[in-house]
Amino acid sequence: MSNSLKGSLPKNSSTVIATARLIAAKDLRVELRSRVLLNQVLPFALIVMVMFAFALDSDAVLERVAPGLVWLATLFSVLVMVSRSFAVETADGALDQLRSAGVPAMGIFIGKMLALMVQLMVLVALLVGAAVVLYRASFSWEGGVLLVTTAIAATCGLAAVGTLYGGLAAGAKGRETLLPLLLLPVVAPVLIGATRATESAFGTNGIAISEGWPWLGLLAVFAVLFSVAGAVAFGPLLDD
Amino acid sequence: MNTSSSLDASPRDRVTGTPFTRGLGILVLVGMVLLIVLGLFVSPADVNQGESVRIMYAHVPGAWLAYLAFIVTAVSSAAYLWNRTRSLTWDRIAGASAEVGVLFMGISLITGSLWGRITWGTYWTWDARLTTTAFLFVTYIGYLAVRGLGGTHQQRARRSAVLALLAVLEIPLVHFSVELWNTLHQEASVAGRGTNVDMDGLMLFTLFLGVVVFTLMYVWLVLHRQRSLALDDMLDDSGLDNALTARRAEAERMTH
Amino acid sequence: MDNAGFIITSYVITFGAVGAYAIGIIRRSRKSSRDVPRDQRPWS
Numbered sequence: 284m285s286n287s288l289k290g291s292l293p294k295n296s297s298t299v300i301a302t303a304r305l306i307a308a309k310d311l312r313v314e315l316r317s318r319v320l321l322n323q324v325l326p327f328a329l330i331v332m333v334m335f336a337f338a339l340d341s342d343a344v345l346e347r348v349a350p351g352l353v354w355l356a357t358l359f360s361v362l363v364m365v366s367r368s369f370a371v372e373t374a375d376g377a378l379d380q381l382r383s384a385g386v387p388a389m390g391i392f393i394g395k396m397l398a399l400m401v402q403l404m405v406l407v408a409l410l411v412g413a414a415v416v417l418y419r420a421s422f423s424w425e426g427g428v429l430l431v432t433t434a435i436a437a438t439c440g441l442a443a444v445g446t447l448y449g450g451l452a453a454g455a456k457g458r459e460t461l462l463p464l465l466l467l468p469v470v471a472p473v474l475i476g477a478t479r480a481t482e483s484a485f486g487t488n489g490i491a492i493s494e495g496w497p498w499l500g501l502l503a504v505f506a507v508l509f510s511v512a513g514a515v516a517f518g519p520l521l522d523d
Numbered sequence: 524m525n526t527s528s529s530l531d532a533s534p535r536d537r538v539t540g541t542p543f544t545r546g547l548g549i550l551v552l553v554g555m556v557l558l559i560v561l562g563l564f565v566s567p568a569d570v571n572q573g574e575s576v577r578i579m580y581a582h583v584p585g586a587w588l589a590y591l592a593f594i595v596t597a598v599s600s601a602a603y604l605w606n607r608t609r610s611l612t613w614d615r616i617a618g619a620s621a622e623v624g625v626l627f628m629g630i631s632l633i634t635g636s637l638w639g640r641i642t643w644g645t646y647w648t649w650d651a652r653l654t655t656t657a658f659l660f661v662t663y664i665g666y667l668a669v670r671g672l673g674g675t676h677q678q679r680a681r682r683s684a685v686l687a688l689l690a691v692l693e694i695p696l697v698h699f700s701v702e703l704w705n706t707l708h709q710e711a712s713v714a715g716r717g718t719n720v721d722m723d724g725l726m727l728f729t730l731f732l733g734v735v736v737f738t739l740m741y742v743w744l745v746l747h748r749q750r751s752l753a754l755d756d757m758l759d760d761s762g763l764d765n766a767l768t769a770r771r772a773e774a775e776r777m778t779h
Numbered sequence: 780m781d782n783a784g785f786i787i788t789s790y791v792i793t794f795g796a797v798g799a800y801a802i803g804i805i806r807r808s809r810k811s812s813r814d815v816p817r818d819q820r821p822w823s
Contacts, residue, residue: 447689451682455672465665465686468658469693472700479704501700512692516685519604538812539805541822555794563790574781581793623800630796634789641782740797744804750822751808757815769814 299390306394311401313371320402324360324367325409331356332413342419347488349418350481353410354437354474360406361441361470362463365449368399373453378521388518392446396513400442407434414485426484429495433484436502437477440509444469447513451520476501539750547743554736561729569726578638580729584737586631586656592624592741593663597691600684611756612749614680617687618670619748621663623741628660651702658697662690676756 314320335352339345345352372378372395381391411430414420422430448465452458476498482488483495540548562580569576596617603613635653636646647653670683722730812820 451669451686452672455674457672461665461668461672464661464668468661468665468697469689471658472696475700475704498703501703505696508692508696512689516689519681520685538808538820539822559790559794563786574783574786577786578789581790585793626796626800630793633792637785637789641785744797744801747801747804747808750820751804751811754808754811754815754820757819758811761814 299387299393302386302390303393303397306391307397307401310368310371310395310398314398314402319367320364320405324363325406327363328356328360328406328410329413331359332410332417336417345418346420349414349420350485350487351474351478352418353407353414353481354477356410357403357407357437357441358467358470358474361403361445362466364399364402364406365445365466366459366462368395368446369449369453369458378453382521388521389514391521392450392514392517395450396442396446396510399445400438403438403442404434407438420485420487422484422486423492426486426492429480429492429499430484432499433477433480433495433502436499436506437473440473440502440506441470443506443509443513444473447509447517447520450517472501472505476505538754539747544743544746547739547746551736551739551743554732554739558729558732558736561725561732566725566729567723572642575638575641576726578634578641580733582631582634582638583730584733585627585634587734588737588741589624589627589631589659591738592620592627592745593659593690595620595745596624596663596666596687600687603680603684604688611676611680612753614676614684615749615752615756616745617684618667618752619745621666621670621687622748623744625660625663625667626744627737627741628656628663632656632660649701649705651698651705654701654705655694655698659694662693666690676759 332352335356336345339348369378372381378391382388411420411434444466448462448469452461452465455461480495480498480502483490483492483498486492558580562577566577566580568574599613599617599620602608603610603617635656639648640646666683666686669686670679672679672682674682
């Protein structure tokens with residue numbers, strides 16, 4: 284790209300995409316080197332799944348509520364992961380420096396969201412595996428397709444909301460306690476939609492797979508709305 | 524200048540009051556007494572609901588005004604974000620209105636569940652309207668917490684304005700998804716049972732009076748709270764040092 | 780009156796909470812107004 288073009292259009296789409304790619308790659312590289320997800324978040328999510336079994340204390344009940352527990356454990360882990368994602372940025376004022384260097388906020392948002400989404404997909408895959416092993420969940424090939432689609436839509440929504448509210452609370456004191464309060468009410472539709480869809484993928488209570496697909500509409504609407512809102516609102520949030 | 528200002532603020536000084544709010548306050552008090560008398564004693568019991576209908580005269584206007592308060596918060600947040608009307612006054616109105624809204628919503632949740640206990644025999648049902656209300660309550664508690672995060676006034680205003688607009692996006696989604704979730708459950712019909720009221724003239728008038736009294740109460744509270752927020756902001760601007768010396772002098776006076 | 784306890788409790792909570800909140804506002808603003816000169820308050 285020529286310099287004159289760069290000067291006249293500082294926020295054109297190609298810089299946004301380039302920034303997003305850079306930020307996402309950077310976040311994933313940070314994760315690969317620090318292994319926080321692998322060494323801390325995944326074990327945390329697993330122990331939550333085991334603790335649910337202690338609390339509910341019955342194979343029949345566990346089988347019945349397995350889909351909900353998978354997504355509940357995901358939500359708990361999202362809180363930890365979002366905190367981590369922004370702790371990396373604010374630790375030495377990196378976010379402020381990015382902004383003062385004129386990096387488009389939309390690119391930062393999309394990049395961080397994508398990195399979070401990739402990590403969430405890994406987490407959900409592990410939790411579904413845990414549900415199969417610990418809670419006797421099972422799914423057919425057809426259910427697997429529904430499950431993967433659900434996971435993509437749900438993690439996209441969660442990553443968008445997580446990045447948006449994480450950015451809002453980033454850098455403020457007391458953000459660790461504030462983030463759950465802000466985030467959990469917003470992601471209620473994801474919990475409802477993803478749980479119902481996963482129920483029919485697992486065939487819990489004999490629910491047919493075809494009944495799961497309509498819930499994907501809710502997840503998709505949520506993901507699209509908050510991705511767009513996040514991309515638009517992230518700039519004003521950081522530009523103080 | 525400092526001494527003259529502290530003289531000004533003798534306990535008799537009506538700090539956030541003006542002749543208008545004073546008149547409004549008297550009107551609210553009179554209306555409140557009238558509402559209590561009409562609601563508790565004069566108005567008749569309902570044919571279906573019996574005496575429990577009396578809770579409605581306090582519950583329905585409260586819930587109504589809470590919704591209105593959140594709408595005001597959203598509108599004044601938008602007004603703050605729009606460049607041509609940017610003013611911290613909008614931000615403070617948004618904050619004051621959200622605070623009053625949380626108060627009214629908290630009250631309505633309690634009175635609503637008391638009413639539900641005598642009418643439906645249960646404090647809570649997973650009806651979409653009720654659940655959304657609970658979500659609204661928590662969402663705006665979070666909003667108020669974000670306002671308290673610190674930073675400059677402009678930082679606070681911008682952060683909370685964006686958050687208030689996001690809540691406008693969130694609430695319909697939550698309502699819609701709870702409704703979808705609820706259609707799977709049989710209890711959904713509970714909320715519709717036993718709620719029909721045959722309002723006669725006096726009952727309608729009492730409810731109407733309730734809405735008027737609560738609206739005036741809301742205006743009074745928001746005006747005063749908005750002004751007290753402005754005072755807090757001015758205090759921040761005038762610098763902590765000023766306030767600290769004043770407090771220290773005060774402590775001196777108390778000990779001697 | 781049936782359920783008098785429930786009904787009176789809800790009235791007491793409603794007006795009690797609003798009253799307490801109003802008193803709280805006035806007290807807080809009185810405290811902070813000591814350091815803000817009267818001519819700086821746009822409403823008075």
